[in-house]
Amino acid sequence: MSLSTEVREYSGVTIVDMTGRITLGEESGHVRDTVRGLLESGATKIVLNLAGVTYIDSSGLGELVSAYTTSRNQGCEIKLLNVQAKVQDLLQITKLHTVFHCLTDETEAVTSF
Amino acid sequence: MTDCRKLRLSLESTLDSIDAAELIVQRLAELNGFNEDQVHQIGMGVRETVANAVKHGNAFNLAKRVSFDAAVDEAAFEVTVTDQGAGFELEDVADPCEGDNLLRASGRGLLMMKAFFDEVEVGRCAGTGTRVRLVKYCAKGAS
Numbered sequence: 607m608s609l610s611t612e613v614r615e616y617s618g619v620t621i622v623d624m625t626g627r628i629t630l631g632e633e634s635g636h637v638r639d640t641v642r643g644l645l646e647s648g649a650t651k652i653v654l655n656l657a658g659v660t661y662i663d664s665s666g667l668g669e670l671v672s673a674y675t676t677s678r679n680q681g682c683e684i685k686l687l688n689v690q691a692k693v694q695d696l697l698q699i700t701k702l703h704t705v706f707h708c709l710t711d712e713t714e715a716v717t718s719f
Numbered sequence: 720m721t722d723c724r725k726l727r728l729s730l731e732s733t734l735d736s737i738d739a740a741e742l743i744v745q746r747l748a749e750l751n752g753f754n755e756d757q758v759h760q761i762g763m764g765v766r767e768t769v770a771n772a773v774k775h776g777n778a779f780n781l782a783k784r785v786s787f788d789a790a791v792d793e794a795a796f797e798v799t800v801t802d803q804g805a806g807f808e809l810e811d812v813a814d815p816c817e818g819d820n821l822l823r824a825s826g827r828g829l830l831m832m833k834a835f836f837d838e839v840e841v842g843r844c845a846g847t848g849t850r851v852r853l854v855k856y857c858a859k860g861a862s
Contacts, residue, residue: 630770631734664767664831668824675822692759699834700827701816 609633609659611640619716620649621687625658628666637666641673641684650682651719655712657688662696674705687715723792724751730769730785732777741766744789744798751791753857760835761796761855767828768800768851776802776848786847796855802848809841 609626622640627633644652654670662670670686677684685707689697697703709715724747730736745762753761769785777783783803790797815826832839838854 629766630737630774661763663763663770664825664827665770667827671822672824696831700830701821705821 609636611636613640613644616712617716619651619653619719620644621653621655621712621716623655623658627661627663628659628669629661629663630665634665634669637669637673641677645677645680645682652677652682652684653687653709653712653715654684655687656690656693659693660690662693667696667700667702671702671705683719685709685715685718687712723790726787726789728787730773730787732773732779732781732783732785734773736785737766737769737773740769740787740800744796747789747791748796751796751857753796757855761798764832764835764853764855765798765800767831768798768853771828771851772800772802772804772849775807776804778804794857796857798853799850800853801844801850804848806843806849 609624609628609632611625612623614621614623622644628637641652654673674684687709689708694703694708697706697708707718709718726743726747728740728743730740741762744765745758748758748761769787772785773779777785786799786801788799812829813820813823813826815821815823815830820826829839829841832851832853836853836855838852840852842850842852844850
């Protein structure tokens with residue numbers, strides 16, 4: 607299952623709804639291209655909605671970390687929304703839960719910036 | 720191992736091989752009574768191992784192969800993956816959870832293998848490259 611993304615705006619926050627797997631190859635590249643495009647268009651608050659993402663491998667995690675650091679270096683903040691259980695487990699194993707701000711409610715995510 | 724199912728494959732150094740290896744071990748684990756979480760963990764650990772072999776070991780070189788052996792019985796699920804790369808030293812692998820390493824884009828594969836399998840052995844094979852052996856013991860019904 608490949609990765610699909612849809613971008614929308616909500617109260618000045620850019621929300622990226624993601625569905626599928628984020629793994630080594632095209633899927634990771636898709637995340638990179640999407641975030642890069644948003645940064646180029648001037649986004650400063652981004653929420654990656656992972657409600658539809660049930661599987662991320664180490665390359666996918668690396669891509670999320672790259673998105674986080676690249677955005678931060680450009681004055682943009684990235685937060686994660688609706689992280690599924692198996693992905694949450696990975697964030698715990700890799701201690702990336704200490705890096706990412708993860709939320710479960712979209713309104714709360716939008717107002718948290 | 721008694722009543723052991725075995726599988727040996729020679730994989731191309733491609734992204735498709737990573738997906739194929741993951742699907743094969745997941746199916747094998749399902750057929751042998753592993754639960755959903757265990758099947759997921761076996762698939763993910765094998766995915767990371769084959770991805771390392773294809774990407775870092777063989778560097779996507781189509782002239783190099785990845786040797787893949789799986790064996791499962793009532794006691795354990797065992798996978799051995801061997802590449803034809805230059806190899807690496809385990810002590811050179813940085814802890815991805817430590818300090819600034821947390822923000823590195825790579826280096827988490829070995830950590831994930833160790834999280835999902837009971838035994839992880841990494842060794843060098845004379846003339847072939849790196850060999851990784853993974854073992855997950857069967858605790859049927861447990862996660």
